[in-house]
Amino acid sequence: MKLAIILGTRPEIIKMSPIIRECERQALDYFILHTGQHYSYQMDGTFFEELELRGPKYNLGIGSGTHGEQTGKMLIAIEKILMQERPQVVLVLGDTNTTLAGALAAVKIHIKVAHIEAGMRSYDREMPEEVNRVLVDHLADYLFAPSESARSIMLGEGISEDTIYVTGNTAVQAVYDHLEIAERKRNALARLGLKKKGYFLVTSHRQENVDVVHKLRGILDGLQLIHKEFGLPVIFSVHPRTQKKLEEFGLGVGNGVKLIEPAGFLEFLQLEKDARLILTDSGGVQMEACILSVPCVTLRENTEWTETLEVGANILAGCEPQKILESTRLMLGRKTDWENPFGDETSATRTLAVLQGGRVVKQFRTAGH
Ligand code: UD1
Ligand code: UDP
Numbered sequence: 001m002k003l004a005i006i007l008g009t010r011p012e013i014i015k016m017s018p019i020i021r022e023c024e025r026q027a028l029d030y031f032i033l034h035t036g037q038h039y040s041y042q043m044d045g046t047f048f049e050e051l052e053l054r055g056p057k058y059n060l061g062i063g064s065g066t067h068g069e070q071t072g073k074m075l076i077a078i079e080k081i082l083m084q085e086r087p088q089v090v091l092v093l094g095d096t097n098t099t100l101a102g103a104l105a106a107v108k109i110h111i112k113v114a115h116i117e118a119g120m121r122s123y124d125r126e127m128p129e130e131v132n133r134v135l136v137d138h139l140a141d142y143l144f145a146p147s148e149s150a151r152s153i154m155l156g157e158g159i160s161e162d163t164i165y166v167t168g169n170t171a172v173q174a175v176y177d178h179l180e181i182a183e184r185k186r187n188a189l190a191r192l193g194l195k196k197k198g199y200f201l202v203t204s205h206r207q208e209n210v211d212v213v214h215k216l217r218g219i220l221d222g223l224q225l226i227h228k229e230f231g232l233p234v235i236f237s238v239h240p241r242t243q244k245k246l247e248e249f250g251l252g253v254g255n256g257v258k259l260i261e262p263a264g265f266l267e268f269l270q271l272e273k274d275a276r277l278i279l280t281d282s283g284g285v286q287m288e289a290c291i292l293s294v295p296c297v298t299l300r301e302n303t304e305w306t307e308t309l310e311v312g313a314n315i316l317a318g319c320e321p322q323k324i325l326e327s328t329r330l331m332l333g334r335k336t337d338w339e340n341p342f343g344d345e346t347s348a349t350r351t352l353a354v355l356q357g358g359r360v361v362k363q364f365r366t367a368g369h
Contacts, residue, residue, distance in 0.1 A: 001356065003030040004087035004106075006078065008037035008062075008098030011284045013047040014265055015093055015117070018173040018348035020053050026352065033081055035074045035098045036061040040240055042262040050264050051178065067097060067128055074101035082111055089114050089355055092136065093170075094283075095129035103136045114355060117169065118143035119150030120283075120304035126208050129283075133304070144351050146342055147307055167350040168343015171284065175291050176345055179269050188267035189274060192235065192260070199232050200328075201275035202257075203282050204299055205239030213249045215319040216242075219299055220253055222317075222324030223279070227256030229325060230332075232276060237263055277331055279317075279324065286314055291340050295331040297324065311338035 003023065007016050023030040034056035038044045048055055060077040062070060078101055082090065090106035092099045093116040103113045115136050122130050137143060137154060145151040146169035154164055189196065202223060209215045223234045234257045238246070246252075253259060263271065269288075272278060278289045281299040289296035290305075290313040301318045308314035312334055317327035 001029065001089065002085070002087040003028060003355070004033055004082065004085060004090045004111075005030060006033045006035070006090055006092050006098060006102030007056075008035035008074075009096050010038055010043050010047065010262075011282075012093050012096060012098065013044070013053070014051070014174050014284070015170045016091075017047075017051045017053055018170045018177070018345075019091065019116070019351060022348040022352050024054065028352070031057040031085065031087075033057065033078065033102075034059040035078070035101065036063055037070065037074075037096065037098045039063055042264075043240065046264045050266055071097045071101050074098060075105050078102055078105040079109065082106060082109060087111060089142070091116060091355075092140075093117055095120065095133040095136070097128070097132065099136055100132040103139045107139045112142065113140040114142040114144065114351070115140035116144045116351060117146055118164070119145040119147075119152075119154040121153050122300075122302045122304040124302050128207060130304075142354060144347075144354075146347075149306060165350070165354050166343075167354070168347040169287065170347045170351070171287055172291055172340065172342050173345040173348060174265075175269065175288055178265055179273065182266035182269050186264075186266045186270060188263065188270040191267075192258075192271075194233065194235070194271075194274070196274045197276045199275060200226060200230075200234045200277055200279060201271050202234060202236040202279045203239065203285050204236075204280065205241050206281040206300065207241070209281050209299060209319055210239075210242045210245045213251075216245060216249065217251060218319035218321055219324070220251060220257070221321035222299075222319070223257050224254040225321050225325040226279075226328050227254070229329075230276075232256075233258060235260060235271065235275075237261075237268065237271075277328060279328070287342060290314060290338070291342060293336045293338070295334060295336060297327045297331055299324065307341035311341055313338050 062073045089112045091114045092102040106113050143164045144167045151164050236259050238259050273292050277295045279297045286305045290308040296314040297317050315327045317324045
């Protein structure tokens with residue numbers, strides 16, 4: 001069986017890495033098609049290098065653009081490659097424009113689609129990702145859900161039970177595999193002059209936050225309030241979209257907030273693990289904080305990662321400065337002994353077993369970390 005792995009952005013490379021490694025280990029017939037949605041070294045090349053992944057066979061070099069332009073260009077180019085290669089199954093992950101274009105191109109030429117991280121919903125159609133998620137789930141032949149609640153959501157939308165497999169999230173393996181490597185190869189805290197549990201870590205890149213001046217300003221003001229109250233440095237890893245918007249809006253950051261360029265995955269994992277608390281609007285970072293037992297304040301009004309709220313690892317704060325401060329106070333007072341709700345390190349093997357005609361074992365091992 002020939003597989004095509006389609007990816008294009010930072011989180012897709014990271015969360016596909018366990019699948020890619022497992023394809024290598026089992027010597028499966030597969031290839032990687034990179035749309036080029038992310039292309040800066042810090043958002044793309046660094047992850048293939050650090051995670052020691054086989055490079056893409058094809059890189060379409062689509063780059064940035066409006067949603068229609070970007071997705072449309074991808075669709076045209078992906079179709080050509082799929083017609084040439086004729087894989088039996090296309091694997092896509094998550095909710096980006098790459099995910100949508102990959103799934104749509106495949107389904108139209110009768111190639112089976114496997115959607116990893118299926119069944120996530122924020123119920124907020126303002127998010128471009130929400131539209132992508134819903135569409136891809138309803139196009140796919142195999143739906144790999146990270147949790148039982150994702151499965152229930154899809155059943156509620158009329159998606160056939162036979163197509164849904166609860167396999168956990170490949171992020172669990174990506175985190176644990178690379179944390180060990182990070183400890184050997186990097187020392188992000190020393191590089192940035194930080195102490196364990198002596199700083200806050202921040203990321204923010206959601207279009208509906210950073211493209212709106214008062215929301216981005218609200219986040220920056222909130223960070224300032226936190227620095228004043230707790231006296232700890234605030235380390236903000238700045239996504240290129242956010243960098244562009246900070247410049248365009250002429251916004252600066254106050255005392256105690258340090259902007260850093262996007263970190264490689266190894267350094268970022270260290271920064272996450274040793275942070276006192278994480279503030280983010282990233283999906284992947286909310287989940288990783290929960291896996292790593294670090295409290296999280298989410299700079300959004302809603303989240304598709306509802307398990308993180310249920311186990312007490314996360315809270316929704318939005319972008320209003322006072323609410324960000326109050327949420328931080330509240331989370332700092334909570335215990336961090338929740339259980340990781342996203343399965344264990346077997347997600348990639350289970351996923352590939354299903355695609356090869358095997359059955360998925362529903363019970364996870366408890367992640368004993
Ligand atoms: C995309 C995904 C989002 C995901 C995020 C991960 C969609 C709709 N959005 O958002 O779901 O959370 O990736 O990081 O698919 N840019 C660069 N270099 C790059 C990539 C982007 O400078 O390598 C800049 C460009 O100015 C570009 C902007 O960032 O216009 C936004 O990039 P884009 O890929 O369109 O969306 P993201 O915000 O990265
Ligand atoms: N990440 C990273 N360096 C950074 C910030 C994030 O390696 O400076 C990783 C993070 O560990 C997670 C992924 O990027 O695995 C999340 O990607 P992002 O926030 O861009 O997208 P989202 O998850 O919101 O789609």
